[in-house]
Amino acid sequence: VGHGRDVDVVVVGGGIGGLANALALTLKGLRVRVLEQAHEFGEVGAGLQIAPNCTRILDRWGLLDEVTSLGVLPESIVMRDAIDGEVLTRLDLRDVERRYGFPYMVIHRSDLHGTLLRACRGAGVDLVNDVAVTGYEQAADGAVAVHAGGRERGAVVMAADGLRSVARRLLSDDEPVSSAYVAYRGAVPFEQVARLDVQPKDVVVHVGPRCHFVQYALRHGEMFNQVAVFESPKALAGEEEWGTPDELDAAFTATSEQVRAGLPLMWRDRWWRMFDRDPIDDWVRGRIALTGDAAHPPLQYLAQGAVMAIEDAWVLSEHVARLTGAAGVDWDGALAAYNAVRPLHCRRVLTTARAWGKLWHHDGEKREWRNAVLRARDVHDYTYVDWLFGPTALTPGELPPMFSGYDGEPVLA
Numbered sequence: 553v554g555h556g557r558d559v560d561v562v563v564v565g566g567g568i569g570g571l572a573n574a575l576a577l578t579l580k581g582l583r584v585r586v587l588e589q590a591h592e593f594g595e596v597g598a599g600l601q602i603a604p605n606c607t608r609i610l611d612r613w614g615l616l617d618e619v620t621s622l623g624v625l626p627e628s629i630v631m632r633d634a635i636d637g638e639v640l641t642r643l644d645l646r647d648v649e650r651r652y653g654f655p656y657m658v659i660h661r662s663d664l665h666g667t668l669l670r671a672c673r674g675a676g677v678d679l680v681n682d683v684a685v686t687g688y689e690q691a692a693d694g695a696v697a698v699h700a701g702g703r704e705r706g707a708v709v710m711a712a713d714g715l716r717s718v719a720r721r722l723l724s725d726d727e728p729v730s731s732a733y734v735a736y737r738g739a740v741p742f743e744q745v746a747r748l749d750v751q752p753k754d755v756v757v758h759v760g761p762r763c764h765f766v767q768y769a770l771r772h773g774e775m776f777n778q779v780a781v782f783e784s785p786k787a788l789a790g791e792e793e794w795g796t797p798d799e800l801d802a803a804f805t806a807t808s809e810q811v812r813a814g815l816p817l818m819w820r821d822r823w824w825r826m827f828d829r830d831p832i833d834d835w836v837r838g839r840i841a842l843t844g845d846a847a848h849p850p851l852q853y854l855a856q857g858a859v860m861a862i863e864d865a866w867v868l869s870e871h872v873a874r875l876t877g878a879a880g881v882d883w884d885g886a887l888a889a890y891n892a893v894r895p896l897h898c899r900r901v902l903t904t905a906r907a908w909g910k911l912w913h914h915d916g917e918k919r920e921w922r923n924a925v926l927r928a929r930d931v932h933d934y935t936y937v938d939w940l941f942g943p944t945a946l947t948p949g950e951l952p953p954m955f956s957g958y959d960g961e962p963v964l965a
């Protein structure tokens with residue numbers, strides 16, 4: 553017993569990753585059912601940065617106008633030292649759009665999720681709530697997702713069940729890795745920051761010793777989003793209750809006026825302990841495949857987590873379209889093609905994100921060195937982002953080279 557007629561693809565999880573997969577495959581003519589454990593589909597109301605490698609795909613799906621109307625196109629990403637406030641370097645986002653052909657955007661998470669949800673509904677995706685998948689089975693020419701109320705069979709099951717994925721256990725016995733860092737978020741009406749020294753047209757990242765602070769406007773500039781991230785001394789000491797608001801206050805005492813002025817606006821009733829996982833190079837077991845955070849949860853320093861999930865969906869769907877013939881989809885071929893390219897790219901993102909975090913959080917001499925390196929960077933030097941922002945690779949041969957000096961560790965590590 554499942555939820556009615558058989559489908560081609562069962563997607564487990566209705567976050568940004570699950571919905572992107574459901575939409576991409578439905579647009580290729582397949583019947584898709586999404587199983588979400590929560591009572592409703594939704595996302596927490598904070599901001600998300602989406603780079604040109606993501607807006608390029610949203611454009612292919614016909615969603616770029618809608619997300620643009622909901623989001624903000626900032627003019628620059630500005631990196632400042634969080635202690636003395638000095639501007640260290642800048643990415644000119646108008647030039648980024650010219651270079652890559654698609655914009656860099658910031659958007660309310662629930663607006664991106666809502667756009668994908670409306671598109672899924674419009675395309676005829678079967679969206680089911682209140683279903684927590686507890687197990688997976690291979691079947692003849694397909695796979696099954698098992699839950700308390702029954703079994704859902706598809707030619708393929710895509711597991712988009714996030715950081716603590718149940719499906720990942722089929723492929724790896726690894727566990728989430730704690731970074732001992734925690735994020736506080738807060739999205740408030742712009743009036744609340746109007747009198748502060750904020751730059752509504754920029755994404756500003758203040759990088760400091762063991763902490764950083766991100767600020768940008770959302771929803772046509774009607775809202776202002778802030779993220780405060782710091783290393784938790786309690787986490788390092790092995791305490792259970794870590795990342796608490798007293799630690800937030802203590803972590804930013806030495807920072808610039810601009811940072812400290814924004815801190816009182818953070819939500820203090822919830823926080824996000826930051827975990828990632830070690831990269832794994834195989835995401836496919838039979839007809840069950842991982843996607844999104846289930847496959848590659850990153851530390852968020854490159855702002856590519858949701859973006860990678862959307863890329864996964866696009867890459868798989870392109871291979872499905874290429875391998876669809878009179879007898880239907882060559883699923884084994886499509887999954888193999890997906891598995892050949894996505895883990896390789898996402899491994900680079902995960903390891904670079906870890907190194908990028910270290911760079912941001914340097915103290916003392918290393919901070920001085922970092923600031924000198926960033927100051928010396930030419931505004932129009934794209935070495936650090938070309939490999940991310942260019943067109944998403946469909947095959948390993950299309951993967952762009954990493955910036956020079958890359959040999960498993962980024963040059964600035």
Ligand code: FAD
Nearest residue numbers: 565567568569589601684685714844845855856857858859
């Ligand atoms: P999730 O969003 O975790 O969705 C998983 C879904 O599966 C959930 O709806 C869950 O309820 C459901 N589920 C779980 N288990 C089951 C089950 N057993 N049965 C049924 N359903 C189940 N990314 C960016 O691209 N840009 C950014 O700027 C950015 N900033 C970030 C800032 C912070 C502070 C953090 C923490 C992350 C950030 N990310 C960013 C990363 C991004 O949020 C995630 O990578 C992305 O949301 C992952 O989407 P997902 O759908 O794979 O997983």
